[in-house]
Amino acid sequence: MAVDYLVIVVYLAGMLAMGWWGMRRARSKSEFLVAGRRLGPAMYSGTMAAIVLGGASTIGGVGLGYQYGLSGAWMVFTIGLGLLALSVFFSARIARLKVYTVSEMLDLRYGGRAGVISGLVMWAYTLMLAVTSTIAYATIFDVLFDMNRTLAIVLGGSIVVAYSTLGGMWSITLTDMVQFVVKTIGVLLLLLPIAVVKAGGFAEMKAQLPTEYFDPLGIGGETIFTYVLIYTFGMLIGQDIWQRVFTARGDRTARWGGTVAGTYCLVYAVAGAVIGTAAKVLYPDLASADDAFATVVKDELPIGVRGLVLAAALAAVMSTSSGALIACATVANNDIWSRLRGVVRPDGDRQHDEVKGNRVFILLMGLAVIGTAIALNDVVQALTVAYNLLVGGLLVPILGGLLWKRGTAQGALAAVAVGGLAVIGLMAAYGILANEPVYYGLLASLAAYLVVSLATRPTDAAVLAAWRERLAGRAPAHDNASETVSEQVPAAQ
Numbered sequence: 382m383a384v385d386y387l388v389i390v391v392y393l394a395g396m397l398a399m400g401w402w403g404m405r406r407a408r409s410k411s412e413f414l415v416a417g418r419r420l421g422p423a424m425y426s427g428t429m430a431a432i433v434l435g436g437a438s439t440i441g442g443v444g445l446g447y448q449y450g451l452s453g454a455w456m457v458f459t460i461g462l463g464l465l466a467l468s469v470f471f472s473a474r475i476a477r478l479k480v481y482t483v484s485e486m487l488d489l490r491y492g493g494r495a496g497v498i499s500g501l502v503m504w505a506y507t508l509m510l511a512v513t514s515t516i517a518y519a520t521i522f523d524v525l526f527d528m529n530r531t532l533a534i535v536l537g538g539s540i541v542v543a544y545s546t547l548g549g550m551w552s553i554t555l556t557d558m559v560q561f562v563v564k565t566i567g568v569l570l571l572l573l574p575i576a577v578v579k580a581g582g583f584a585e586m587k588a589q590l591p592t593e594y595f596d597p598l599g600i601g602g603e604t605i606f607t608y609v610l611i612y613t614f615g616m617l618i619g620q621d622i623w624q625r626v627f628t629a630r631g632d633r634t635a636r637w638g639g640t641v642a643g644t645y646c647l648v649y650a651v652a653g654a655v656i657g658t659a660a661k662v663l664y665p666d667l668a669s670a671d672d673a674f675a676t677v678v679k680d681e682l683p684i685g686v687r688g689l690v691l692a693a694a695l696a697a698v699m700s701t702s703s704g705a706l707i708a709c710a711t712v713a714n715n716d717i718w719s720r721l722r723g724v725v726r727p728d729g730d731r732q733h734d735e736v737k738g739n740r741v742f743i744l745l746m747g748l749a750v751i752g753t754a755i756a757l758n759d760v761v762q763a764l765t766v767a768y769n770l771l772v773g774g775l776l777v778p779i780l781g782g783l784l785w786k787r788g789t790a791q792g793a794l795a796a797v798a799v800g801g802l803a804v805i806g807l808m809a810a811y812g813i814l815a816n817e818p819v820y821y822g823l824l825a826s827l828a829a830y831l832v833v834s835l836a837t838r839p840t841d842a843a844v845l846a847a848w849r850e851r852l853a854g855r856a857p858a859h860d861n862a863s864e865t866v867s868e869q870v871p872a873a874q
Contacts, residue, residue: 385688386526392563392692396544396699399555403548410735413549414481414711415627424558425638429625430645431557431564433460433616435701436517437764439568439694440674442650446657447673450594454654459608461646463616468639471783473632475623477854483620483779484716489851490782491790492844498797500716502774503620507709508750509767510621514702515541515754521675521695534754537698542747545703546740550628553703560696564649567693571686572678573652579681580659589662607816610823611768618779619771621701621708632854706750710742718742762813773804773822777830785834786845792834800826 407413420428438457445453467475480486484500518537522528528536544552580586586594593599616622629635660673663681667673678690757763777800778793804822811817 384685385691388685388688389692389695392695393540395559396540396556399559400544400547400552403544403552403555405548406551407549407736410481410739412551413736413739414707415624416550416554418476418479418628419630420554420628420634420638421630422634422638422641424554425625425629425634426641426645427561428554428557428628429464429622429639429642430649431561431696431700432621432625432704433464433642433646433701434564434649434697435514436694436698437513437701438646438649439564439653439697440517440671442653443657443660443674443677444670444672445600446654447661447667448657448670449600449654450590450596450658450661451651451654452597452600453657454650455600455605456608456612457650457653458647459605459612460616461643461650462609463613463643464622464639464646465643466613467617467622467626468636468643471617472626472629472635472639474783474852475626476629476632476635478851479627481624481627482712482716483618483623483775484712486623487778487782487793490840490844490848491778491788491793492841497717497720498794499775499778500712500720502770502797502801504709504712504717506767506771507620507705507712508746508753509763510619511702511705511709511746511750512753512757513764514698514705515750516757517698518695521691521698523675531755535751537695538702538747538751538754541699541703541706542744542751545706546743546747549736549739549743550624550707553707554628556703557700560700563689563696564693567690567696568656569649569652572682572690572693573656575682575686576656576659576663576677579677580662586658586662590658594658594661603816607819610819611772614772614776615768618775619708620712621704624708624711625704702750706747707743709750710739710746713746714739714742765813766808769804769808769819769822770801773819773826774798774801776800776823777826781830781834787834787839788830789834789837789840791837792830792832795833796826796830799829 406417409417411417434457438460442453442457445456447453475486478486478489480489482500483503484497487499515534515538519528519530519533522533522537523530544556548555577583577586581589598605626635626639629638656677657670657673660667660677664673664676667676674694678687678694682690774797777796778788781788781796782793800822803825804818807818807821808815
């Protein structure tokens with residue numbers, strides 16, 4: 382195990398070193414929060430794939446393959462579909478807005494009235510996303526070092542908080558690129574073929590397992606539909622995803638780079654399901670399906686390779702955790718704290734010392750994430766609550782604002798309030814893990830948005846005109862002033 386330990390230690394040390402290097406580039410709010418909006422296609426594709434493929438996609442995706450066979454790919458597959466839809470239909474317009482948060486987009490579209498409420502919903506979602514990713518460290522470090530759960534969470538969480546606080550989005554982007562490469566090698570190029578070979582090949586797998594393990598729809602139509610609602614639509618509106626879109630150098634980068642990342646997600650989904658199916662042949666009686674990934678890695682891989690694949694799992698968790706952490710801190714600072722203090726500046730980013738403020742918020746949110754992760758037991762329920770609130774409360778006003786000019790601020794606020802309350806009430810009635818809350822909550826949000834928008838005065842023509850100018854990329858950028866420090870630095874490729 383000494384070689385495996387060395388691989389992991391070198392990897393973790395590299396993450397901290399990149400955080401230190403990124404600190405030298407994060408000299409303005411724009412550089413710190415969105416990497417100066419200068420990522421080229423290669424870095425943008427890698428960092429986008431890294432943020433969406435976390436511990437749930439890797440460890441959970443293999444677990445679903447163990448439980449359902451090839452149809453276990455659907456959860457991660459719908460994530461890829463959502464990223465493709467975002468990239469093809471919306472990413473160019475989102476990138477041209479030159480904002481920092483989803484709530485700022487809602488303010489631009491509806492006239493500055495939706496920020497705090499939508500910010501609270503988005504903050505809860507990003508916080509729980511970071512928490513669930515942080516808890517996954519316990520699984521990985523337990524396999525590696527037989528480490529206490531609390532110590533594992535503190536160790537893994539502290540490393541992510543450290544490099545995220547030091548360099549912001551630049552550090553996260555650099556570490557994401559390494560994590561993307563490690564995941565590709567560890568999961569796709571090593572674990573996938575080794576697991577299939579150890580299971581005797583596809584012919585043996587088919588002979589050993591029931592036929593439903595090879596049915597593409599075996600997981601069930603209702604489950605697939607729920608995945609689409611939660612994950613595909615969640616990809617369209619999540620702050621963690623939008624904040625990566627904001628890093629794109631231009632329209633083409635956002636569209637084509639995201640399309641490449643989405644396609645990669647589809648391949649990753651199938652790979653995870655196949656690995657899980659192979660694990661079912663090798664270990665048919667595991668106590669938990671989520672143990673499949675760690676069991677195959679621990680028992681079937683040779684020394685050195687085992688360390689690299691565990692580093693790949695760690696990379697998957699860290700990329701999602703760091704992305705959710707900076708998103709959570711950005712929302713907390715820009716959408717909640719600044720608004721409550723009454724210092725919202727809709728245009729201009731003149732305060733380069735805002736880097737310090739955002740750095741403090743990442744540190745504070747990081748400590749909150751670690752503490753919550755230690756205290757929380759049921760991760761699945763927590764993440765379900767977060768996604769239900771996100772989709773039920775924010776999907777309609779966000780997509781409505783992008784697609785329907787008749788939508789109003791009152792309609793948007795009604796949609797957030799009615800959808801959010803409906804989701805909470807239905808979860809109390811049906812249970813947190815039931816499908817009904819997100820179904821009916823989304824319908825209630827849509828009905829409230831349509832009825833209230835049509836019953837109230839249309840959005841002011843000047844607001845809509847400014848919105849159209851911003852969408853077209855002709856209006857002054859939100860952070861033009863902050864670019865003066867870095868505009869002479871070449872765009873990252």
